[in-house]
Amino acid sequence: xxxxxxxxxxxxxxxPEIRAIKNLDIQKTGKIVVMSDCHRGDGSGSDDFAPxxxxxxxxxxxxxxxxxxxxxxxxxxxxxxxxxxxxxxITHTKVYETLHKFHDPDPDKTxxxxxxxxxxxxxxxxxxxxxxxxxxxxxxxxxxxRLPSMVNEDILMIHGHQADPICTxxxxxxxxxxxxxxxxxxxxxxxxxxxxxxxxPGVSDETDATLHRWSTENNRGFKTIIAGHTHRAVYENLSIxxxxxxxxxxxxxxxxxxxxxxxxxxxxGSCVHPQSITxxxxxxxxxxxxxxxxxxxxxxxxxxxSLYVERGILAG
Ligand SMILES: [Mn+2]
Numbered sequence: 312x313x314x315x316x317x318x319x320x321x322x323x324x325x326x327p328e329i330r331a332i333k334n335l336d337i338q339k340t341g342k343i344v345v346m347s348d349c350h351r352g353d354g355s356g357s358d359d360f361a362p363x364x365x366x367x368x369x370x371x372x373x374x375x376x377x378x379x380x381x382x383x384x385x386x387x388x389x390x391x392x393x394x395x396x397x398x399x400x401i402t403h404t405k406v407y408e409t410l411h412k413f414h415d416p417d418p419d420k421t422x423x424x425x426x427x428x429x430x431x432x433x434x435x436x437x438x439x440x441x442x443x444x445x446x447x448x449x450x451x452x453x454x455x456x457r458l459p460s461m462v463n464e465d466i467l468m469i470h471g472h473q474a475d476p477i478c479t480x481x482x483x484x485x486x487x488x489x490x491x492x493x494x495x496x497x498x499x500x501x502x503x504x505x506x507x508x509x510x511x512p513g514v515s516d517e518t519d520a521t522l523h524r525w526s527t528e529n530n531r532g533f534k535t536i537i538a539g540h541t542h543r544a545v546y547e548n549l550s551i552x553x554x555x556x557x558x559x560x561x562x563x564x565x566x567x568x569x570x571x572x573x574x575x576x577x578x579x580g581s582c583v584h585p586q587s588i589t590x591x592x593x594x595x596x597x598x599x600x601x602x603x604x605x606x607x608x609x610x611x612x613x614x615x616x617s618l619y620v621e622r623g624i625l626a627g
């Protein structure tokens with residue numbers, strides 16, 4: 312009976328199989344910035360990324376000049392709503408020109424690392440299409456950050472749909488059909504996507520909880536998981552609203568109350584927040600665990616009314 316319980320427990324928390332993995336040595340790589348969920352589209356009303364394009368490019372230019380490696384953690388392209396990548400490339404050519412500055416055909420030298428998500432799962436079997444712009448690029452399901460001096464302290468980066476009940480099994484087929492065939496039209500009429508975890512706090516909570524559990528109960532040496540997908544930024548297992556609640560005791564009914572931070576789980580948020588994007592910076596030091604910082608890049612205004620893009624620290 313005990314043995315049976317053991318098997319059940321292991322099965323329940325088993326990490327899914329991961330196909331294409333990029334291994335990074337954190338000391339060699341140096342500074343890393345992780346962003347996800349751009350959902351770059353065709354520039355129409357259904358393209359949630361378009362209004363943030365300038366903020367995103369400004370953030371990337373700064374990370375480029377400061378020597379960061381950029382990890383794009385899935386759902387960079389909205390390939391459920393758009394039939395071909397060409398439509399997206401034509402709309403966001405400047406973004407791809409900026410990304411190109413991080414790219415090197417040598418996988419050991421490149422500073423542009425691309426991971427697929429559920430909305431751009433297409434890249435899993437069609438990396439050749441992307442290679443037209445980025446010769447030699449490889450696209451992965453996960454990145455593992457290793458600390459050479461430490462055992463069982465690895466950091467796993469995945470998009471996160473692997474932990475979302477809506478994105479696995481039969482429901483996934485339905486939501487993909489729905490988004491591909493009906494959604495873009497409805498969205499042009501101003502509707503918000505109900506299949507995104509971000510629009511459903513319950514699903515976000517469940518996805519966050521699964522990812523956190525994977526980080527604490529795995530036998531593959533992972534100590535921390537970084538994901539995207541929910542569009543809700545998390546720092547040390549607390550969302551921004553949860554962190555605010557702990558500081559101010561102010562919250563809406565929907566905000567779940569967790570009391571203590573936990574370094575097992577972080578979420579990058581998205582690049583489709585209203586006029587802002589979020590990013591997770593990882594800074595390594597020679598003999599210590601890396602430091603994480605959750606950042607928001609957003610528009611701000613000078614007193615004379617002129618706009619600029621600023622980098623704000625949300626946590627860390
Ligand atoms: Mn996603």
